[in-house]
Amino acid sequence: MSQERRQFYRVEKNVALEVQHVTPEEANHSNKPAQFEVSPYFELLSDAQEIDKQQTDLLIQLNESQPLLAELFSLQAKKLELITRTLANSGLKIERLTKQSVNLSEGGMQFVTTDNIYHVGDFIEIKLIFSNPLLGVLLYAKVQRVITDEDNFHIAISFHRTPENCRMLIAQRVIQTQALQLPETDQ
Structure with a gap:
């Protein structure tokens, strides 16, 4: 290269x-x-990132057949991501x-x-x-x-x-x- x-x-x-x-x-x-030394917040963030990746793939598939349901799950995922990031930001040293x-x-x-x-x-x-x-x-x-x-x-x-x-x-x-x-x- x-x-x-x-x-x-x-x-x-x-x-x-x-x-x-x-x-x-x-x-x-x-x-x-x-x-x-890894805080529980770091682990929470890492685990949430892995779940987000899996969830994104499923939401793409679901959106093809059930767009309204996919949008609902997407909003729930955004809410959980906001909570996770807020916890991580406040507790990650x-x-x-x-x-x-x-x-x-x-x-x-x-x-x-x-x-x-x-x-x-x-x-x-x-x-x-x-x-x-x-x-x-x-x-x-x-x-x-x-x-x-x-x-x-x-x-x-x-x-x-x-x-x-x-x-x-x-x-x-x-x-x-x-x-x-x-x-x-x-x-």
């Missing part, structure tokens, strides 16, 4: 980020990163996370740190929280590149064994961010 095409699928995104080292065994055999801009794609990202603790080939786990609307994912990744720039270290990672729902959520965020940036570049 050409560098220009790769850049098309990458965006700069402000996120809250927490990163920790894990062993290759953990990254290769565990279903989901478990080292983080991100004090321990670093808030920063990352270069994000569906397959990985680059972030900046002042700590020289990452090396090519290291496995890490990531807690990544987006805002507007609030969205969180827990992922494994592998360090692909470490570039030193004065006192900062630019860490490029590829996501490792990404669950499909997390991959879809990240892809949606990339596409949404690109759509918001397009009018800026046309001016």
Whole structure:
């Protein structure tokens, strides 16, 4: 894939980020990163996101035969989403996370740190929280590149064994961010 095409699928995104080292065994055999302190609100948000995906598919099917019923279910889903997001926004603690801009794609990202603790080939786990609307994912990744720039270290990672729902959520965020940036570049 050409560098220009790769850049098309990458965006700069402000996120809250927490990163920790894990062993290759953990990254290769565990279903989901478990080292983080995760509030029940984060779990609620993650579970609600998975249900939303399943529900959307069913609503599309239902809309073909029963549009009025599909609209009723859609309104109920919006109400529950509002309640879920309000609970998550009020109870999700991100004090321990670093808030920063990352270069994000569906397959990985680059972030900046002042700590020289990452090396090519290291496995890490990531807690990544987006805002507007609030969205969180827990992922494994592998360090692909470490570039030193004065006192900062630019860490490029590829996501490792990404669950499909997390991959879809990240892809949606990339596409949404690109759509918001397009009018800026046309001016």
